[in-house]
Amino acid sequence: MAERSTRFCTAVSAIALFVASSAAADDRGVTYTLYGTPGLIEMPTAISAADAEIAGTLSYFPGQVRTTFTFQISPNLSGSFRYSAVQDYTGDGEGSYFDRSFDLRYRINDETNWIPAFAVGLQDFLGTGLFSAEYVVATKTLTDSIRVSAGLGWGRLGSYNAFYNPVFPNRPPVFNPGDTGGTLAFKSYFRGDMAFFGGIEWAAADNFTLKAEYSSDDSYKDLYGNDLIERNSPLNFGLVYEPTEAFQIGLSYLYGSELALTGTVRVNPLTAPFPGGLDSSPPPVVIRSSDTAAARTWEMQANTESAIAMNVREAFIAEGLELNSIEISDVEVRVRYTNLRYRTESQGLGRAARVLTAELPASIEIITLEPMQLGIPLSGISFNRTDLETLENSVGGSEEILARAQMGSAGAEDGLIEVDPVRDAFSWGIAPYMQLIFFNGSEPLQATLGVEASASYVLRPGLFLTGAIRQPIYLKLDDDEIIYDPDLPVVRRNSAIYSREGMPAINYLTLASYGRLSTNVYTRITAGYLEEMFGGISAEVLYQPFDTRWALGAELNYVGQRDFNQLFGFQDYRVAMGHGSLYYSFENDYVLQLDVGRYLAGDWGATFTFNREFDNGWQVGAYFTLTDVPFDEYGEGSFDKGIIVEIPIDFIFGQPNRRTVGTTLRSLNRDGGAQLYVDGRLYDVVREGNLVELTDAWGRFWR
Amino acid sequence: MQAAVYTSSIFLGAGSTPYETGPTVSDNSFTAEAVQASPENFQLFTINALGIAELARVLADNGESKTWISQSGFTASFDNGILVATRGLVGEDIMAASSPGLLQSLQAGGGTSSRIIEKLDSLNKIERMTFSCTVVAAGTETINLGVREATGRRFNENCRGETLIFDNIYWLDASGAIIASRQYVSPTVAYLRSNRV
The missing domain is CATH 2.40.160 (Porin)
Structure with a gap:
């Protein structure tokens, strides 16, 4: 399908003709950073993942572990939740400091032949501010397989080779020791010194991407300003291998001193492993014979009504439905049932309707279904039996049966005859x-x-x-x-x-x-x-x-x-x-x-x-x-x-x-x-x- | 002090009957006697991609439109021998299909037709695909129907859509009825071959 291409084709190729057209050029070849966001190695890019993609990333380098969950909320907006462990951060030798952080990124425009994509982002904007940074970044795809990005960063991303911010020269700390953290810090975003960052991605093969970046992050320090890692160079180099669509494994060399590992698992709710599902086949609609004479002479009798109810009850069981109550007249039937099997009530309705075409006397033309859950009737949907007979396998039959159905709230309980439940109490x-x-x-x-x-x-019930x-x-x-607290x-x-x-x-x-x-x-x-x-x-x-x-x-x-x-x-x-x-x-x-x-x-x-x-x-x-x-x-x-x-x-x-x-x-x-x-x-x-x-x-x- | 709790109950356990899954009904109507007694009620279905080669019997006979259920439980519906729906395949089903012009082309010895196929997508929406087809006569062949052989006129149908190309084959008897066919279903199922027995 569409996503399975690591190369960043911008031109329409012969292969592109055979993939779904929904995949925009810029949502292909997305790899994840050590922060678990789409981008370079540590630096962000203006690339979005495919809409709705969910990615879990675990990254490690000596002294730090980050686990990040990123969701592409809409085609342009993504959000991340991160949990990190930083060794020796507090400088008191008490092991690791644990930090939670949230990111947001908004991609402003789609990339065109001439204009790069631009994105603006907030990193760690709700936590204790350990990773706090803001950025504006542009990304341009140059050839089939090469993409470059350049950006301007503040906060942590404005800490190496930084220059003076003439508009907002001061950046109040996002977080002061002793604060509880976790609040918005509008007074700090995009303020203070800023610095440039950038990098290049090269999709060397379909499932290999090489990356190099210039990092503007010089904030690997503990609480007292001592270095957490040795920073010999602003350059980072990385390699990402994608064995299958769902996994990415990355190795990178950071700041001329540390090796880092990342692993990312990706899933997209828009792409089901089994579209349509592996449900068993439903019973087909049984069309009434054209000889309607029999139907006209059919008369309602008490014993036929209960016989019909018992037959429907049995036939429903095979379809994962439980008949709760039924009302039968000469030309109409009303059925309350509980769908025990299907996640959607629409599928339960379709199964119930088809079973009834086989079980009901030919004179009955109106079939009203009232799906129930937990004993509550949820709605009342009426079908003409003739519509069910004509639309079952016809192109457009799904929209047409919906258009012809009478849909509303469930009717009153009056007239319904209770049926013994199928399930044991x-x-x-x-x-x-x-x-x-x-x-x-x-x-x-x-x-x-x-x-x-x-x-x-x-x-x-x-x-x-x-x-x-x-x-x-x-x-x-x-x-x-046991915690006691007099205040709360x-x-x-x-x-x-x-x-x-x-x-x-x-x-x-x-x-x-x-x-x-x-x-x-x-x-x-x-x-x-x-x-x-x-x-x-x-x-x-x-x-x-x-x-x-x-x-x-x-x-x-x-x-x-x-x-x-x-x-x-x-x-x-x-x-x-x-x-x-x-x-x-x-x-x-x-x-x-x-x-x-x-x-x-x-x-x-x-x-x-x-x-x-x-x-x-x-x-x-x-x-x-x-x-x-x-x-x-x-x-x-x-x-x-x-x-x-x-x-x-x-x-x-x-x-x-x-x-x-x-x-x-x-x-x-x-x-x-x-x-x-x-x-x-x-x-x-x-x-x-x-x-x-x-x-x-x-x-x-x-x- | 904890920060987040996740409780999962995805495990299967023991307990009283789960009605979600429903009973398994064994179908005893595929005996050799039954097939011999009324062979017109049976077909042979073959799907190479799924490793399926089995009998199917008529489940609903609505005149020109018939729904057949296979021994493994999937169903396929044909209008005058042309595939219009499948259900319960281990792969993507055809929710509905139509082939305007196909019957006429087969009867006229060739021509053009189109095929419209609807299937379900990942979000439970009906996805419609349209194909333009050409039908050409390909001579007379002896067809293996599993238990016997028959002679039929072969027609090749080539269909092209936006992202897919497929080739269907039909074998017609002297009366012009389709006695065997190989028709496209979906990318994961590929072709369903069906023939009378």
Whole structure:
């Protein structure tokens, strides 16, 4: 496919005719720096990675390790989150100093035959400022395989051979010792002395790139200004080998003294390993015979209705659908079902519709499907059976069936006949679990391994009793003391104590009830041991019309802090908290969530979450929370912020599956702006059936 | 004090029946007796790229349009012998296809046609590709149908699109019906060969 070319062809070659036209010349041949950003060796360039590319880079040279996660947020904007360990930085012989940093880069224009691409960037603009730098850089592709870059840097990138900045001569320190860090420092960006940097990249072969750069960074110093590395030269040289599209391995020689190694793993949500998936074949539409006489004489009888229901129920099981209730009249049928297998409700609709064409009497022309999740009907979609019969394998049939379907909210419960559930009310499972703790004090990574036993009991549709017990098997115990803080309730900082004391632990044990109050109003009440550290009651209401891009929600919780041993007891701390939420799903797949309210420590504030949600289920985003806890009281990092990644399992393996793997990486897990973790919040459940989500993935209807 | 926590539950474990995956149904309708009794209900499907050579039976017979299901469970739909859809291949399926002018060209002994193929992309969108084709008669050949041989008139169809070129082959019997064909599916599947038995 398109990305598999390390050479930087600007001219259209014969090969280019056979690759997708979407790949602009300048997103090819991207290699990553020691900072995990697209560029030279340490210096940035104006090149962007392919839109949506996610790259994880680990780089090492004597005295420093950097791990970076970079996401190409849009074709022009990229963001990076980095965790670094710098040996001897504090100069007190206490080992490594750990630092978190965030970067942003914006590419201003596309490169043309005559004009280079320009980009402007902020490096480490939110951390403690160890790597703080700003730059403007231009990159020009000269031949098929040679690219040059030149730029002007400030901060760390303006520290070698620097010259006077006539506009803003002074650069106040981004970070003062004793500060909590993690805030914007507008007073410092692009100020103070500046310096030129630049370099050249040569794609010597399809999977080999050689690089050389002139570095304007002379800031490898410890807190007291002593050299961390020997800097004999401003020139760096590097080689990147790309064995496959997904991996890059680099070796470089830095500042005339040090060898450095990098490894990068790349993945792009826009390119699935199995486009369309490896789902089993659906049953084909069964077209009614042209002899409609039989249909006209068909009459509704009580026993035929229940016989039809039983046949539909059985046929649905093979397609991963559970029939919940049905209403049959002479010419219409209305079916409520739960899709257990497919990530998109559009695919569930297509399977259900096709099964029904085989099972229903010929007189029935209108088929209304009401997909459900957790006992809530999400929407009501009506098809003419004749349309299903004519459009199944026809070109344009996907758009056409969407255009002809009547789509709206689910109807009322009246008239529906309940069908016995397919699944047993009681289910259970035992599985290993793994918990990774990053950046715990001086430990960059700790892992907990154990066994989790879980069980679930469906009391009635929409009412669930679920619980899980965890027994750690491998646990790295540390000697963390229990933290007490008179100023701010300690709601998250003692999480290591929970990990240590829960042997075994009741991870959660809840009774959850889901419902629909009126057409567009959905409710959830969850009570019990909600999460590892808190238990109590959580009530949520969501207003989400079928065809709007926005939704409004409110959540109220009254919770108590659980005992460290995570059995049945509680500590003294109680809090009433919750928030009002606004959700907005933009047309270009970005989703904004704004939560305003009270947090676990009793602080008031707001959380802004911005996600890019791909139509195949990937989510990559970031959030930050500002509350009335002062930055100095919050502690290191000043306020809570982090990144969110969700990967759909069906993307990875191709087999249909509703689950995702994902995580929220918090820059620091502290007490200000701390959220309650409640499972099954309404927005993610309800919107799967709304107009935006259904149409975004409508291509799967006939899959 | 920790900075970030990641809990994963991607492991498989033991437990009660997961209905996500559904039951595996064994299909017993491919017996030699069944094939001999009504050979018109069976075809032989071959996909070299996937190492597939197996029988398929009629799953839905909607007159000129028939959907066949293979022994391994994928389906292929043909309109008058021309491939219009596949589902469940270990590779990219044809979601829908049409071939305006192809039947007429085959009946006229050659001519031009076009082929439109729709498939699913990585973002669950329908991607449509258009090809211009020429159909030429290539004489009469003896065709191996697996259990017997037959004689048919061969037609070669060459289709060119923006990024792809493929060559389909059709063998017609005396009545003008397609008794065997080799038709393009997708880059990962390449060609599906099908013939009557």
